Amino acid sequence: MITVDKVSKSFSLSRQQRKELGADHSGKTVNAVNEVSFVCQPGRIFTLLGPNGAGKTTTLRMIATILKPTSGNIIVNNYDTVTQGEQVRGSLGFLTGSTGLYDRLTPNETIDYFGRLNGMDEKTLQDRKKYLFDLLGINEFADRRVGKFSTGMKQKVSIARTMIHDPQVVVFDEPTSGLDVIAAKSIIELIRQCKKDNKTVIFSTHIMSEVNMLADDLAIIYKGDLIYNGLFTDFKAGMRETTLEDEFIRIAQEHENVTA
DSSP states (O other), X not given: OEEEEEEEEEEEOOHHHHHHHOTTOOSSEEEEEEEEEEEEOTTSEEEEEOXXXXXXXXXXXXXXXXXXXXXXXXXXXXXXXXXXXXXXXHTEEEEESSOOOOTTSOHHXXXXXXXXXXXXXXXXHHHHHHHHHHHHTOGGGTTSOGGGOOHHHHHHHHHHHHHTTOOSEEEEEXXXXXXXXXXXXXXXXXXXXXXXXXXXXXXXXXXXXHHHHHOSEEEEEETTEEEEEEEHHHHHHTOSSSSHHHHHHHHHHHHHHHHO
16 A cells, blocks of 8 residues: 655755746745645555656656655655655565666666566575566566667566566556557556556656546646546546546646636
């Protein structure tokens, strides 16, 4: 389970950044996330929807202990992300659309390294690796260096790295960004499998078709504010527009008018 309670995150601005923001912005900081609260339950897919720059990645990085909240609290698997970061990281997998892999290592070497880094015994590591390589179709390039791979191949290795220690909480930050249809489909299937395995799953996207395919629970974040949080079925039932895209735009414009 993930519990996010009144979490905010602000960043200090350089003089140049303040200048770029223009006269409408006052102060030396900018709020990326403003008192956001939600709960992600095991066995359900929680979708964080919003445009680029809305605060999705900042929120997920705070959940993954990469960033510390300016205020508020985040609990992952009963561990506090600030005071018990090591325990959080041990029970969490984090996948982004930007793959950061070691070019000189092979998939076999990469996954062995991260499995051992997570304290896995050798038999469990090799059994788990075989399962993931079979599932993702990595075996055919398992002993080639990652630096020569396509984006889709790298993302498959990143998925295996994320899932090797069988985490109970999985965070996907726009995982299909820039991928072809086949590579994106493998990630969609993995997210569905995580749900079947009763894992806690949260993923961010700005792609409406992914929301429609996967979401059980939906939160919409816009300019750092949470403007919707509830069941996806309830969201669809209450739509005033005919498409998800148009309904999202309507809600965002309505929020703009309230905060203007």
